[in-house]
Amino acid sequence: MMKLDGVAAFVWVAESGSISEAARRLGLAKSVVSERLAELERSLGVTLMQRTTRKLALTEDGDAFLPRARRIVHEATEAAAELSERRGTLSGPLRLAGPVGFGVLHLGPAIYSFLAAHPAIDLTLDLDDRFVDIASDGYDAVIRHGPIRDSRLIAKRLGASRRILVASPAFLEAHGTPACVADLEQCCAILYTNRNTDWRFRDGEKEIVVRPRAALRVNNGIVMRDAAIAGLGITLLPAFFAHQAVTAGALRRVDVGAEAEGAELHIAYPANRNSSAKIIALTAWLRQCFGAPPYWELPAAL
Known part of the structure; x- marks a missing residue:
C-alpha cells in the first residue's frame, strides 16, 4: 500500500535533485528518505528514479507520477491545515x-x-x-x-x-549634480544586472530611456546602495533600498525633472x-x- 510519507519523500527528492538535500529540507536522516523512496517504488512496482553516483534522474514512470504526487502531498497538507484552521x-x-x-x-x-x-x-x-x-x-x-x-x-x-535616483554627497560635489535626464547619459552609473540596464523615466506623457555608462554592474540592490554610498556613482534604486541612507544623509536624491519608472x-x-x-x-x-x-x-x- 502506498504511504503518504513515501510520496512526500519522492516529491522532495525530485524537486531538490538529491536525497541529501531532500533529507535536509525534511529534517530527516538521509537513510530514512532513501528507505521511504524505495518502499514507495516497491508498493507501486516501478522504478521512479535512476540513481548514479553523481545525480538522480526521473524515469519515464517517475516523470508521469510526479504531478499527481505533488497534488497528493498538497491536498493532504491542506486538509490537515484546514482542520487546524477550523479549530482557530x-x-x-x-x-x-x-x-x-x-x-x-x-x-x-x-x-x-x-x-x-x-x-x-x-x-x-x-x-x-x-x-x-x-x-x-x-x-x-x-x-x-x-x-x-x-x-x-x-x-x-x-x-x-517607487524607484529613485541617488548618489553620495561626495560624488555629487566631485562630479556635479545632473539637472535633467539627458545629463545622466554621461554619468558613472551603478547598474542592476538582473534587469534591463536602461533607465526609464516619464515626463508627462513622454517616456524617456537613458543608457548610462556603467561604473559597476551587480545583481544585488544592497550592494548597489553601498556602492553608491561609497561614492562610486549614481544609481536608480527602489525606495525600499535607499530610504534609510537618504534619511541619514549618506545618499542624496537626484532630481532630473522626471519620474523614474516604478513597480x-x-x-x-x-x-x-x-x-x-x-x-x-x-x-x-x-x-x-x-x-x-x-x-x-x-x-x-x-
Whole structure:
C-alpha cells in the first residue's frame, strides 16, 4: 500500500535533485528518505528514479507520477491545515520565495512577527532574485517586485515601490549634480544586472530611456546602495533600498525633472489552487506591516 510519507519523500527528492538535500529540507536522516523512496517504488512496482553516483534522474514512470504526487502531498497538507484552521489556529508547512535584498531588509522582519503570532506554521523562505516557477519549484507563494505576467498565477498587491535616483554627497560635489535626464547619459552609473540596464523615466506623457555608462554592474540592490554610498556613482534604486541612507544623509536624491519608472510588490500563488488561510493571513499581515503607503516611501522634500 502506498504511504503518504513515501510520496512526500519522492516529491522532495525530485524537486531538490538529491536525497541529501531532500533529507535536509525534511529534517530527516538521509537513510530514512532513501528507505521511504524505495518502499514507495516497491508498493507501486516501478522504478521512479535512476540513481548514479553523481545525480538522480526521473524515469519515464517517475516523470508521469510526479504531478499527481505533488497534488497528493498538497491536498493532504491542506486538509490537515484546514482542520487546524477550523479549530482557530494556522498550522502546517508554508514555502515562500522572494527577492534577496527586499527579503533581508523588509520581508524577513515582517515574517518574524508573523511566525511569532502563528507558531504552528512551519515556514520555509527561499531568497533568490531569479523569477522562480512556483508550481515546478514547489512553492506555495512568491513575493515579486514587478509585474506578474504569468496567467497561471493569482497576484495580490502588497504595495507600491517607487524607484529613485541617488548618489553620495561626495560624488555629487566631485562630479556635479545632473539637472535633467539627458545629463545622466554621461554619468558613472551603478547598474542592476538582473534587469534591463536602461533607465526609464516619464515626463508627462513622454517616456524617456537613458543608457548610462556603467561604473559597476551587480545583481544585488544592497550592494548597489553601498556602492553608491561609497561614492562610486549614481544609481536608480527602489525606495525600499535607499530610504534609510537618504534619511541619514549618506545618499542624496537626484532630481532630473522626471519620474523614474516604478513597480509594485505582489504576493502570488498558483491559480489552480485555492488560496489557503495561511496565505490570506500572511497577505493581510504583510500589508499591515508595510503600510499604505509603505513606510519606505520618502517625502518629496528629501
